[in-house]
Amino acid sequence: MSLEEKIGQMILAGFEGAAAPDASTLRMIREDRIGGVILYKDNIADVAKTVKLINAIKAANAKAGNAPLFVSVDQEGGKVSRLPSSYKKIPDAAVVGKTGDEKLATRMGELLAREVRSAGFNVDFAPVLDINSNPDNPVIGTRSFGTTAGLATRMGLAAMRGLREEGVVSVVKHFPGHGDTAVDSHLDLPVLNKTAEQLAKLEWVPFQAAIGQHADAVMVAHILFPKIDPEAPASFSKVIIGDQLRGKLGFKGVVITDDMTMGAIAKHYDLADAAVKSVSAGSDILLVAHGYDVERKVYKALLNAVHGGKLTEARIDESVTRILTLKARYKLSDAATAVPELQSLNADIGAWLNDVTNANR
Numbered sequence: 470m471s472l473e474e475k476i477g478q479m480i481l482a483g484f485e486g487a488a489a490p491d492a493s494t495l496r497m498i499r500e501d502r503i504g505g506v507i508l509y510k511d512n513i514a515d516v517a518k519t520v521k522l523i524n525a526i527k528a529a530n531a532k533a534g535n536a537p538l539f540v541s542v543d544q545e546g547g548k549v550s551r552l553p554s555s556y557k558k559i560p561d562a563a564v565v566g567k568t569g570d571e572k573l574a575t576r577m578g579e580l581l582a583r584e585v586r587s588a589g590f591n592v593d594f595a596p597v598l599d600i601n602s603n604p605d606n607p608v609i610g611t612r613s614f615g616t617t618a619g620l621a622t623r624m625g626l627a628a629m630r631g632l633r634e635e636g637v638v639s640v641v642k643h644f645p646g647h648g649d650t651a652v653d654s655h656l657d658l659p660v661l662n663k664t665a666e667q668l669a670k671l672e673w674v675p676f677q678a679a680i681g682q683h684a685d686a687v688m689v690a691h692i693l694f695p696k697i698d699p700e701a702p703a704s705f706s707k708v709i710i711g712d713q714l715r716g717k718l719g720f721k722g723v724v725i726t727d728d729m730t731m732g733a734i735a736k737h738y739d740l741a742d743a744a745v746k747s748v749s750a751g752s753d754i755l756l757v758a759h760g761y762d763v764e765r766k767v768y769k770a771l772l773n774a775v776h777g778g779k780l781t782e783a784r785i786d787e788s789v790t791r792i793l794t795l796k797a798r799y800k801l802s803d804a805a806t807a808v809p810e811l812q813s814l815n816a817d818i819g820a821w822l823n824d825v826t827n828a829n830r
Contacts, residue, residue, distance in 0.1 A: 470789065472775060475785050480505075480754070482757050498535070504754065505754070509551065524806060527540070539754075541593070541640075542590050545581075548611070552584055559584070561611040568828035568829055575627040575634075577821070578596065578628035582636065591636075597613055606647075639684070657733060657736055658691060687714065690703050704729075721791075723791050724751055724752045729767065730758050753787075755767055
């Protein structure tokens, strides 16, 4: 692969529109060789249109001769559900966590995977492994399986296994832990005055367990931990990604940032500089939502950083090897997906919901 192709693999981009890939989206695929896309609510219409859109994106990628795309979505259940209303609703993780039944959490993961796979996705940004330890947290709350490390770990890992067993790449989130923040990182930069020792006793417990079960990918959050690294939020901290996640916890899989266009970064840092620092710190994939201009800025920043000596090509190769290994492990393909019939899947979700309801009585 050329350097340009390698750098493209390290970008997972959002795009505009729900009908068909526009000229900008096609440029990202054909010229920048991006490694993946993410669809948000605005990209998703009904099932048939969503499948058609994803198939068109995959066809363009195959025509360009690129490695198969990561086609990703945030489908957690509950309030973070992107798929059309024709899919029977899966509840928040907290509802399932309350049962304490790992088998129900595994089935939740399996059903989430069947949902996303039926529409053509191959990556789900789930499950949330954050612990809901702060009742004032505006962004995690019921997205977490529970308020204790033990419950969040048992149920979160069961859901992760369910996703993987159904052939969907699971991305656990949000390392080093978003459960005790009082600020929504979509809007601004959360600051958490905890030491690494404190995180290890609570927030890291689910992530360490997930790494022990060979988690596919870990999403790193935009949170500043001044007592650990006063200079950089977790998403581009060499201490947090390099020393702690890669070093102390021994994670060898794919590290992906949370969306680099979120307020936590956009309000405080230069995007191009943050992208280069994130890769230098150990990130493999930069999630860049919302359009061609920001994707292009990140792509050029990484390319210029290698040409200018800020990043080595060997560092790029490390990430691309991890990315391509993960794609190969799941036998990803740009083959078209047929428009699914949802009756059987929705019936299975309904039966599982009855079991969840009965377990919570």
